[in-house]
Amino acid sequence: MAEEVKLFGFWASPFSRRVEIALKIKGVKYEYKEEDLTNKSPLLLKYNPVLKKIPVLVHNGNPIAESLVIIEYIDETWKHNPILPQHPYDRALARFWARFIEEKAVPALRNSTLGKGKEREVAIGEACEHLKTLENELGDKKFFGGEDIGLVDIAANVLGIWFGVFQELSGLKLLTEEKFPKLSKWIHEHVNHTAIKENLPPRDKLIEFFSARFEAASK
Amino acid sequence: MAEEVKLFGFWASPFSRRVEIALKIKGVKYEYKEEDLTNKSPLLLKYNPVLKKIPVLVHNGNPIAESLVIIEYIDETWKHNPILPQHPYDRALARFWARFIEEKAVPALRNSTLGKGKEREVAIGEACEHLKTLENELGDKKFFGGEDIGLVDIAANVLGIWFGVFQELSGLKLLTEEKFPKLSKWIHEHVNHTAIKENLPPRDKLIEFFSARFEAASK
Numbered sequence: 001m002a003e004e005v006k007l008f009g010f011w012a013s014p015f016s017r018r019v020e021i022a023l024k025i026k027g028v029k030y031e032y033k034e035e036d037l038t039n040k041s042p043l044l045l046k047y048n049p050v051l052k053k054i055p056v057l058v059h060n061g062n063p064i065a066e067s068l069v070i071i072e073y074i075d076e077t078w079k080h081n082p083i084l085p086q087h088p089y090d091r092a093l094a095r096f097w098a099r100f101i102e103e104k105a106v107p108a109l110r111n112s113t114l115g116k117g118k119e120r121e122v123a124i125g126e127a128c129e130h131l132k133t134l135e136n137e138l139g140d141k142k143f144f145g146g147e148d149i150g151l152v153d154i155a156a157n158v159l160g161i162w163f164g165v166f167q168e169l170s171g172l173k174l175l176t177e178e179k180f181p182k183l184s185k186w187i188h189e190h191v192n193h194t195a196i197k198e199n200l201p202p203r204d205k206l207i208e209f210f211s212a213r214f215e216a217a218s219k
Numbered sequence: 220m221a222e223e224v225k226l227f228g229f230w231a232s233p234f235s236r237r238v239e240i241a242l243k244i245k246g247v248k249y250e251y252k253e254e255d256l257t258n259k260s261p262l263l264l265k266y267n268p269v270l271k272k273i274p275v276l277v278h279n280g281n282p283i284a285e286s287l288v289i290i291e292y293i294d295e296t297w298k299h300n301p302i303l304p305q306h307p308y309d310r311a312l313a314r315f316w317a318r319f320i321e322e323k324a325v326p327a328l329r330n331s332t333l334g335k336g337k338e339r340e341v342a343i344g345e346a347c348e349h350l351k352t353l354e355n356e357l358g359d360k361k362f363f364g365g366e367d368i369g370l371v372d373i374a375a376n377v378l379g380i381w382f383g384v385f386q387e388l389s390g391l392k393l394l395t396e397e398k399f400p401k402l403s404k405w406i407h408e409h410v411n412h413t414a415i416k417e418n419l420p421p422r423d424k425l426i427e428f429f430s431a432r433f434e435a436a437s438k
Contacts, residue, residue, distance in 0.1 A: 072311065073311040091292070095285075
């Protein structure tokens, strides 16, 4: 049966890029539909009526939302080149760290650059703690997943290029080589990994896109 | 090999009760360690140094945190009486709804009763929307999982008894039989399910315990 795989995404979103990384790792061909987030398509709203957000993967007509849920679906559907480890305990740890990044690190990193006043101060402290936790978890491994990228590395993609852009635009200097040598080395390995390199949005375009958001936030 | 299964929990927490429900479904014997949340044990802090929270499951010395992560681990380790569906698409939907409950419904339900002023008003509106979404998703099924309980039903355990207690203490009348007949029927089925019934904290004790929190929040 010919497979039909469609991804509704947005070029500057790390969340839809995560799904693209997973599809690239599996070598799954897909049709990409760019969404205008200020004027979402009727199809996106039909496929994700609850959250009304990208990314949405549609596989043979069946829609799935939420990047981490989609990645597990991709890993269970196309079993070669596994993204999650095989042993239940290692899988639980990968899920734990992916959730940690999603629920703790990502909001703190966002507010440490885009937040205002007291909220921003608190977020900088939290972001620093979370980065220390991740630096410690990474240790001397090449990737969070070991010798190759896995679920946690994909979830952490926001550190790969986006947070650098956010730091540049906000003047924050938190994730530096001096303070976080292991994460900095990981960023280098991450952005140069085949499945990721060909999938990164151009940095100058991200700077241009997010500078408008930073300007709006500073008002 | 003799299995060693320990659960660090707190009697009034729906999150550690979730893990107990999963263990009961599997018929896994475990040693339960009650935590004093005002004075957490060194063992809990050792096993969950990142979040410092219950529940933590320790299986043959390996600790796992986060109730939904633990439930997936239990389901992958003891494969009889499955908690997640078998097909990748059904698994993705179960994960989507479990996350929806965790990230959207639970915070809104909490703030709709424990919140203050404007924050509470906003949360009541959100909680109402999320309950409508869940009422619609449940439809005419007995459980979210179909004929028997599954991941989503376990994640939704906060609706089974806790939210009723929260409503009583705050005077909110949102989740009623008139407004949400399907969820109300589900609550009845849920609290009477064998794996859940024997695992519910006594309602009068919950009232007593949470009334102190409500008093503190109203100050």
